[in-house]
Amino acid sequence: MQHQKLATIEDVAAIAGVSIATVSRAINEPTKVADETRRRVSEAIARTGYTTNAMARSLRMRRSKMILILAPDVGDPNFSNILVGLETEASKRGYGVLIGNTQNDAARETDYLRFISSNQADGLILFTGHLPYGFGSDGGESRLPPMVAVNEPVSDSDVPFVGVDNFEGARIAAEHLISQGHRRIAFIGHSRSRAVNQLREQGYRAALQGAGIVVDPRLILDGDGTTESGRQATEHMFVRDVLPTAFFCVNDATALGVIISLNARRYDLPREFSVMGFDDISFASFVSPSLTTMKQPRLKIGEEAMDLLLARLEGEPLRRKEVLLRAELIVRNSVGRPRRD
Amino acid sequence: MQHQKLATIEDVAAIAGVSIATVSRAINEPTKVADETRRRVSEAIARTGYTTNAMARSLRMRRSKMILILAPDVGDPNFSNILVGLETEASKRGYGVLIGNTQNDAARETDYLRFISSNQADGLILFTGHLPYGFGSDGGESRLPPMVAVNEPVSDSDVPFVGVDNFEGARIAAEHLISQGHRRIAFIGHSRSRAVNQLREQGYRAALQGAGIVVDPRLILDGDGTTESGRQATEHMFVRDVLPTAFFCVNDATALGVIISLNARRYDLPREFSVMGFDDISFASFVSPSLTTMKQPRLKIGEEAMDLLLARLEGEPLRRKEVLLRAELIVRNSVGRPRRD
DNA sequence: ACGATCCATGAAAACCTTTACATCGGTCGA
DNA sequence: TCGACCGATGTAAAGGTTTTCATGGATCGT
Numbered sequence: 001m002q003h004q005k006l007a008t009i010e011d012v013a014a015i016a017g018v019s020i021a022t023v024s025r026a027i028n029e030p031t032k033v034a035d036e037t038r039r040r041v042s043e044a045i046a047r048t049g050y051t052t053n054a055m056a057r058s059l060r061m062r063r064s065k066m067i068l069i070l071a072p073d074v075g076d077p078n079f080s081n082i083l084v085g086l087e088t089e090a091s092k093r094g095y096g097v098l099i100g101n102t103q104n105d106a107a108r109e110t111d112y113l114r115f116i117s118s119n120q121a122d123g124l125i126l127f128t129g130h131l132p133y134g135f136g137s138d139g140g141e142s143r144l145p146p147m148v149a150v151n152e153p154v155s156d157s158d159v160p161f162v163g164v165d166n167f168e169g170a171r172i173a174a175e176h177l178i179s180q181g182h183r184r185i186a187f188i189g190h191s192r193s194r195a196v197n198q199l200r201e202q203g204y205r206a207a208l209q210g211a212g213i214v215v216d217p218r219l220i221l222d223g224d225g226t227t228e229s230g231r232q233a234t235e236h237m238f239v240r241d242v243l244p245t246a247f248f249c250v251n252d253a254t255a256l257g258v259i260i261s262l263n264a265r266r267y268d269l270p271r272e273f274s275v276m277g278f279d280d281i282s283f284a285s286f287v288s289p290s291l292t293t294m295k296q297p298r299l300k301i302g303e304e305a306m307d308l309l310l311a312r313l314e315g316e317p318l319r320r321k322e323v324l325l326r327a328e329l330i331v332r333n334s335v336g337r338p339r340r341d
Numbered sequence: 342m343q344h345q346k347l348a349t350i351e352d353v354a355a356i357a358g359v360s361i362a363t364v365s366r367a368i369n370e371p372t373k374v375a376d377e378t379r380r381r382v383s384e385a386i387a388r389t390g391y392t393t394n395a396m397a398r399s400l401r402m403r404r405s406k407m408i409l410i411l412a413p414d415v416g417d418p419n420f421s422n423i424l425v426g427l428e429t430e431a432s433k434r435g436y437g438v439l440i441g442n443t444q445n446d447a448a449r450e451t452d453y454l455r456f457i458s459s460n461q462a463d464g465l466i467l468f469t470g471h472l473p474y475g476f477g478s479d480g481g482e483s484r485l486p487p488m489v490a491v492n493e494p495v496s497d498s499d500v501p502f503v504g505v506d507n508f509e510g511a512r513i514a515a516e517h518l519i520s521q522g523h524r525r526i527a528f529i530g531h532s533r534s535r536a537v538n539q540l541r542e543q544g545y546r547a548a549l550q551g552a553g554i555v556v557d558p559r560l561i562l563d564g565d566g567t568t569e570s571g572r573q574a575t576e577h578m579f580v581r582d583v584l585p586t587a588f589f590c591v592n593d594a595t596a597l598g599v600i601i602s603l604n605a606r607r608y609d610l611p612r613e614f615s616v617m618g619f620d621d622i623s624f625a626s627f628v629s630p631s632l633t634t635m636k637q638p639r640l641k642i643g644e645e646a647m648d649l650l651l652a653r654l655e656g657e658p659l660r661r662k663e664v665l666l667r668a669e670l671i672v673r674n675s676v677g678r679p680r681r682d
Numbered sequence: 683a684c685g686a687t688c689c690a691t692g693a694a695a696a697c698c699t700t701t702a703c704a705t706c707g708g709t710c711g712a
Numbered sequence: 713t714c715g716a717c718c719g720a721t722g723t724a725a726a727g728g729t730t731t732t733c734a735t736g737g738a739t740c741g742t
Contacts (some may be wrong), residue, residue, distance in 0.1 A: 008698060019721065019723075020698090021721075021722060022721060022722075025700095025701095025720095032719090032721095051459050052459060052699070053459055053697085053698050054459035054461040055396050055459075055697085055698075057698080057700075058699090059397050059697090059728065059729090060698080060700050060701085060726075062727075074421060074425050074428060075422050075424070077421070080418070080420065080421045081416050083416070084442060087415060087441075096456060098437055098439055099438045101432070115395075117347070120395040256627065282418060282623060283624040283627040286597065286628050287628075287629070349728060351728080359692085360692045360693075361692090362692060362693080363691060365731085369730080373689090395729095396727085396729090397728035397729040398728080398729050400697050400699090400728080401728080402697085
């Protein structure tokens with residue numbers, strides 16, 4: 001009962017009174033077939049409800065028109081919005097999108113490559129920040145398909161990356177704080193290892209320097225980008241009693257930690273302290289006070305990444321190795337003018 | 342340069358010194374081939390790095406081992422968590438997962454069916470709440486593949502549904518409020534058309550009835566489940582000056598509206614009013630006060646739905662037409678004991 | 683010792699396209 | 713008028729599997 005046998009190209013050919021080759025051409029290269037013939041074929045297709053069998057086509061053409069998306073956590077809120085962009089662009093160009101949730105598990109990552117090596121996918125979008133395990137190193141033979149990284153660049157490789165311009169975004173954010181009158185601005189989220197954190201810190205420094213403010217190293221605090229790290233950094237600050245008027249956080253999760261900490265200490269935000277985030281994740285508008293932050297153009301990132309990948313797949317030479325999109329300042333209620341003291 | 346020609350089953354056969362039929366059997370039905378032969382084949386496979394070409398296999402087998410997921414909005418936070426479950430279970434059973442973002446656009450929906458009619462997907466998961474446009478009604482011939490609905494049942498159809506037990510969950514939620522001492526409990530989100538709202542309202546009514554509380558119709562307010570509707574209902578309540586001690590909201594989005602409205606009126610929550618949500622969407626823990634709510638077992642819903650679908654695909658008769666999973670009470674800070682007045 | 687049975691394997695068909703090459707009638711140019 | 717070319721179409725191969733059916737040798741029971 002599964003499928004009542006579907007119409008094939010032969011059925012269409014028989015009805016239209018032509019050969020299967022002509023049917024194929026009528027579909028794929030309409031100019032190469034006479035008007036009258038094309039008409040008859042169209043009619044036959046309509047009558048049979050024919051759809052070309054994608055498997056047969058892929059087998060013959062050696063391309064599946066499918067893109068595999070490898071992500072460590074599909075549940076990540078950051079993921080879904082980029083996914084919409086990826087999917088939209090792919091669909092627009094006749095490609096399908098396959099999801100691979102790796103959970104940072106090497107075995108699962110390797111497993112997903114079966115889609116590549118079995119010709120089920122033509123290209124790869126990487127959210128993982130590294131080349132898939134089990135390729136290159138492992139088999140050795142199986143070559144990697146065209147790839148584009150998103151969310152996190154792939155270190156030590158020439159995989160093109162599409163993402164937000166962290167340096168510029170951070171600079172804009174910090175400039176916004178400065179424009180509100182802040183001069184003692186903390187940076188929460190210093191990191192030796194995370195490239196994203198470093199870029200954002202550089203943007204912060206550039207903004208301060210541009211305004212003639214000298215950076216106070218006691219206002220630069222470590223953080224790994226988690227909510228907990230934001231909380232800890234804030235507590236640390238109060239213990240040392242070197243206080244800023246504004247907190248520039250490496251991301252929204254960190255900012256949340258800062259806000260929680262400040263709220264717990266019964267400070268009135270943003271009157272007593274300003275907090276600025278980065279990312280504009282979904283809860284940013286729900287915290288109290290709602291978070292002023294830099295919005296990542298996630299939809300656009302997805303579209304751009306897919307566009308880049310498909311262009312490569314269709315033979316265009318690689319345009320750019322890195323596409324950086326501008327983050328947008330979203331003004332909400334967590335930033336105000338510093339009070340005079 | 343695309344793919345340096347991959348090893349085929351023939352290459353393996355040649356190296357192992359057997360026919361391709363034997364190689365195929367060695368892979369798919371190992372018991373049917375002699376130990377020694379199997380060993381030789383395995384070795385040849387290892388040496389060539391052979392992977393079976395999924396396209397050829399699908400073509401021959403007439404099944405792709407792919408599941409298409411049709412969702413109106415892939416960016417919806419509700420979506421991604423269910424997706425993880427779907428994906429996990431599918432992957433465990435050797436299936437792949439294809440994403441179709443329809444944006445409630447009939448044309449896109451129809452478009453995605455090409456994956457079905459071209460044999461690129463064997464089954465369908467529906468987030469949309471209705472049968473895909475352009476099938477059944479339209480072509481007439483093309484039959485629908487096995488399907489399972491999730492998130493929203495498909496009305497007027499026999500598509501099996503996997504979801505949360507709304508009635509039972511709402512009853513538990515309302516009972517929690519009652520156990521805290523509330524007796525004047527409002528229900529925000531009455532709806533003539535939405536099945537989910539109705540079930541939750543019934544659960545609410547059942548709990549009140551069970552506790553011998555008579556439902557005050559003035560405390561039942563309309564709402565379509567949006568944040569704005571929650572805000573409006575609350576304002577409406579204050580205008581009419583018939584006040585509850587607790588608000589039971591049809592979902593978290595509505596609860597957020599209620600909280601915003603109460604916060605704006607400078608009430609101290611949960612001392613003066615309690616608010617209960619339903620769903621446990623991601624921001625629920627970030628609002629202030631953090632929201633006490635019923636958690637949908639989203640991961641489990643995804644797994645269960647995929648399991649049901651794959652079972653059908655593999656020929657098992659349909660087990661159940663509806664699978665309802667229990668929601669879990671998550672106690673946070675938006676519910677307290679009513680103050681005495 | 684011989685027919686029946688069984689097990690391991692091989693040959694070939696089928697799955698449905700796309701496309702290189704061949705064919706055929708007609709048109710154009712000289 | 714004839715050869716060259718052209719445009720429309722058909723023939724057949726190729727793409728890589730799975731699976732039915734056939735084959736041949738070994739084993740078993742009597």
